[in-house]
Amino acid sequence: MAAAGAALAPIIENRLLLPPNAGRIRCSSSARGALVVRGAALSEESRKNRSSALKAVAVKGEAPNLTTAKSGHEILLFDALREGLEEEMARDPTVCVIGEDVGHYGGSYKVTKGLAEKFGDLRVLDTPICENSFTGMGIGAAMTGLRTVVEGMNMGFLLLAYNQISNNAGMLHYTSGGQFKIPIVIRGPGGVGKQLGAEHSQRLESYFQSVPGLQMVACSTPYNAKGLMKAAIRSDNPVILYEHVLLYNLKERIPDEEYVLCLEEAELVRPGKDVTILTYSRMRHFVLQAAKTLVERGYDPEIIDIRSLKPFDLFTIGNSIKKTHKVLIVEECMRTGGIGASLRAAIVDNFWDFLDGRPECLSSQDVPTPYAATLEDATVVQPAQIVVKVEQMCQGLV
Amino acid sequence: MTRSTVGSLARRLFASQPRQAAAAQAPDAINVEIPVPFQLHLLQEGPARESVTSREELVKMYRDMFRIRRMEITADKLFKSQLVRGFCHLYDGQEAVTIGMEAALTYEDTVITAYRDHATFLGRGGTVHECFAELMGRSTGCARGKGGSMHLYKPSNNFYGGWGIVGTTGPLGAGLAFANKYEKKNNVAMAIYGDGAGNQGQLFEAKNMAGLWDLPLIFLVENNHYGMGTAEWRASKKTTFYDRVSYIPGIKVDGMDAFAVKEATRFAKEHCLSGKGPIVLEADTYRYHGHSMSDPGSTYRTRNEIQGVRQERDPIERIKKLMIKENVMREEEFKAVDKEIKQEVDDAAAKAKDDPNPGEEELFMNIYKNDSGLKTYGCDRNMVRVQLP
Numbered sequence: 073m074a075a076a077g078a079a080l081a082p083i084i085e086n087r088l089l090l091p092p093n094a095g096r097i098r099c100s101s102s103a104r105g106a107l108v109v110r111g112a113a114l115s116e117e118s119r120k121n122r123s124s125a126l127k128a129v130a131v132k133g134e135a136p137n138l139t140t141a142k143s144g145h146e147i148l149l150f151d152a153l154r155e156g157l158e159e160e161m162a163r164d165p166t167v168c169v170i171g172e173d174v175g176h177y178g179g180s181y182k183v184t185k186g187l188a189e190k191f192g193d194l195r196v197l198d199t200p201i202c203e204n205s206f207t208g209m210g211i212g213a214a215m216t217g218l219r220t221v222v223e224g225m226n227m228g229f230l231l232l233a234y235n236q237i238s239n240n241a242g243m244l245h246y247t248s249g250g251q252f253k254i255p256i257v258i259r260g261p262g263g264v265g266k267q268l269g270a271e272h273s274q275r276l277e278s279y280f281q282s283v284p285g286l287q288m289v290a291c292s293t294p295y296n297a298k299g300l301m302k303a304a305i306r307s308d309n310p311v312i313l314y315e316h317v318l319l320y321n322l323k324e325r326i327p328d329e330e331y332v333l334c335l336e337e338a339e340l341v342r343p344g345k346d347v348t349i350l351t352y353s354r355m356r357h358f359v360l361q362a363a364k365t366l367v368e369r370g371y372d373p374e375i376i377d378i379r380s381l382k383p384f385d386l387f388t389i390g391n392s393i394k395k396t397h398k399v400l401i402v403e404e405c406m407r408t409g410g411i412g413a414s415l416r417a418a419i420v421d422n423f424w425d426f427l428d429g430r431p432e433c434l435s436s437q438d439v440p441t442p443y444a445a446t447l448e449d450a451t452v453v454q455p456a457q458i459v460v461k462v463e464q465m466c467q468g469l470v
Numbered sequence: 471m472t473r474s475t476v477g478s479l480a481r482r483l484f485a486s487q488p489r490q491a492a493a494a495q496a497p498d499a500i501n502v503e504i505p506v507p508f509q510l511h512l513l514q515e516g517p518a519r520e521s522v523t524s525r526e527e528l529v530k531m532y533r534d535m536f537r538i539r540r541m542e543i544t545a546d547k548l549f550k551s552q553l554v555r556g557f558c559h560l561y562d563g564q565e566a567v568t569i570g571m572e573a574a575l576t577y578e579d580t581v582i583t584a585y586r587d588h589a590t591f592l593g594r595g596g597t598v599h600e601c602f603a604e605l606m607g608r609s610t611g612c613a614r615g616k617g618g619s620m621h622l623y624k625p626s627n628n629f630y631g632g633w634g635i636v637g638t639t640g641p642l643g644a645g646l647a648f649a650n651k652y653e654k655k656n657n658v659a660m661a662i663y664g665d666g667a668g669n670q671g672q673l674f675e676a677k678n679m680a681g682l683w684d685l686p687l688i689f690l691v692e693n694n695h696y697g698m699g700t701a702e703w704r705a706s707k708k709t710t711f712y713d714r715v716s717y718i719p720g721i722k723v724d725g726m727d728a729f730a731v732k733e734a735t736r737f738a739k740e741h742c743l744s745g746k747g748p749i750v751l752e753a754d755t756y757r758y759h760g761h762s763m764s765d766p767g768s769t770y771r772t773r774n775e776i777q778g779v780r781q782e783r784d785p786i787e788r789i790k791k792l793m794i795k796e797n798v799m800r801e802e803e804f805k806a807v808d809k810e811i812k813q814e815v816d817d818a819a820a821k822a823k824d825d826p827n828p829g830e831e832e833l834f835m836n837i838y839k840n841d842s843g844l845k846t847y848g849c850d851r852n853m854v855r856v857q858l859p
Binding site: 172173176177178180198199200201202204205228229231232265266267268269270271272407432433434435436437438439440442443444445446447450451452453457461470 | 555556557604607608609613615616617618619620621633634635636637666667669670671672697698699700704705706769770827828830832833834837846848849850851852
């Protein structure tokens with residue numbers, strides 16, 4: 073972590089905007105317990121490879137340090153989540169899973185496959201279809217210290233549990249003057265899928281972001297999925313972990329050794345100097361696709377996967393904006409009231425003096441997601457639109 | 471004897487018979503026995519154990535049930551060839567519930583169901599073509615391609631959908647019944663849900679309100695014994711749904727017998743419309759497919775069980791046997807009807823395949839009512855993309 077601070081020190085000018093522990097990101101998750109912790113900044117090695125990194129499509133600043141090509145293991149995202157969950161359940165007997173068809177069925181997206189056989193029916197509890205009540209039950213259990221992981225089969229179903237999540241999970245630590253903590257993880261797939269219909273294509277990060285007391289993170293790769301799952305379980309705060317329904321089969325090589333990520337950190341996916349692109353979840357992959365075209369055309373975008381939707385990692389984001397002076401947010405939320413809307417406000421509030429133009433934002437249309445394929449594609453941002461926008465920004469056309 | 475004496479003698483003779491016996495005087499009436507007794511909750515007497523039907527009705531019921539079966543099998547094929555995407559919940563095995571229910575209701579009664587709605591849509595007068603077009607996301611679909619499999623509607627016949635969230639039909643159904651009562655219509659509302667939904671809190675809230683205000687609401691539970699992968703005994707402390715609530719009467723019905731469902735629905739409709747308040751019907755039925763096309767349906771139940779139900783309780787085979795026994799149709803005539811309906815369904819699928827996709831302006835239409843002139847922008851909010859006509 074100290075190395076991270078040293079690497080960034082020359083770029084930071086306005087020391088008022090540094091967090092209290094200058095040069096270090098203060099993580100609430102107990103990353104201290106892990107063997108290996110990854111920071112968000114560039115490691116010495118990748119700084120040396122900067123010039124070749126610029127030519128690459130995406131250099132993961134936070135890529136696992138694999139010395140040989142064959143270390144680590146290849147895994148699909150749903151399996152990485154399962155690995156993280158299984159490791160935490162083996163490590164801490166108070167971790168339990170509550171949800172529909174998580175036990176005997178193995179989870180509708182296989183995230184809890186095999187866990188009921190290993191840990192028993194009480195620790196991996198199959199519930200009836202009553203989201204409001206079993207989420208409430210998870211919160212009640214968490215109030216006494218159990219670390220519950222509540223799965224919504226689809227994030228949209230958790231709307232039925234909104235009261236529980238907002239009033240009971242989010243606010244209790246405050247209203248009790250700090251006497252109770254709610255170490256709950258609420259997770260599930262959300263986002264626009266492949267023709268799942270309006271009710272099953274919702275982006276709940278828009279709705280929950282206003283609730284004080286909640287933390288929200290979104291995973292986008294097997295590496296950060298496992299790390300964030302572990303961090304969320306170890307956190308003493310209520311954390312909502314947003315998975316995406318179309319990312320479960322992403323494959324990546326992740327380290328064999330244990331690692332936990334910091335919940336409040338953003339991930340520098342590709343360093344650059346022309347424009348800062350802030351994104352998360354599925355849109356990260358669309359941005360990377362657009363970046364291929366942009367790099368060919370000579371642009372140098374800096375891509376940051378913000379990962380932490382609440383609170384924003386303004387430290388990483390701010391340092392990037394101070395470098396590029398232009399920011400584009402690419403999100404899957406709708407235009408009105410989404411993560412992009414809040415992020416733009418935060419950027420304007422904090423980094424106004426460093427911006428050359430207004431913060432730009434590409435979001436989904438303010439429509440219920442239609443079923444028809446062509447209409448659904450028109451609802452969300454597509455890579456071609458990202459390319460056009462970045463070009464306009466870099467040419468000063470917006 | 472004078473005519474009046476004959477008349478009074480006749481009245482005394484027939485006074486003790488159930489009312490439909492009078493209809494049985496029609497020449498082509500066929501009496502169908504209902505073998506499985508109704509189980510009653512908070513009721514002194516239940517529906518009749520004998521249903522009176524006619525040749526026409528039997529033929530219609532067979533055709534409608536077979537059409538549903540063919541439509542669901544074709545939908546399965548369309549899904550596997552990726553013409554239908556997303557979620558697809560199939561109804562085959564449960565045909566008797568919808569067809570039996572429709573035999574006792576009219577299109578003035580209101581019906582609302584959950585996501586397993588293809589058959590209910592057909593029962594409410596929807597066409598196979600409209601259904602397939604919606605499943606394939608074409609503009610000729612009943613929701614203009616914007617709803618999909620779980621959102622089929624037909625307001626002209628009082629079919630209110632087609633909903634994705636489990637349990638949502640309870641409160642909404644109470645609203646339909648409330649409107650019927652408010653407007654003093656002599657019609658019932660039918661709120662359909664499954665055994666998995668039976669544990670939703672909003673259903674108990676809906677039942678309390680319906681009971682409190684004597685809403686003309688029939689709660690129909692299509693109990694196929696599995697809530698996706700969870701058997702009813704693993705999800706419910708009490709595995710019966712007709713007697714869940716101590717203040718609303720209920721009837722448990724063999725859901726594979728279309729006439730049992732018909733008689734129970736008829737009884738329930740009379741019960742509601744005579745001001746006695748809501749009633750719960752539980753239809754004991756079974757689905758052959760898994761929960762949806764993403765669920766194989768065999769990890770939580772055995773193939774023997776599925777085969778067993780298919781052999782012993784299949785609703786279409788049952789009505790076919792009855793029709794053969796009553797000389798309504800012969801085996802060869804069935805073959806001809808089956809071929810005709812299969813062709814009809816295949817034609818509808820072929821026609822829907824060629825239908826156009828919705829145009830881009832459809833994306834922004836129907837968000838609000840009276841949206842003419844509304845300007846909508848692209849994802850960057852810079853340029854006007856569409857101005858609605």
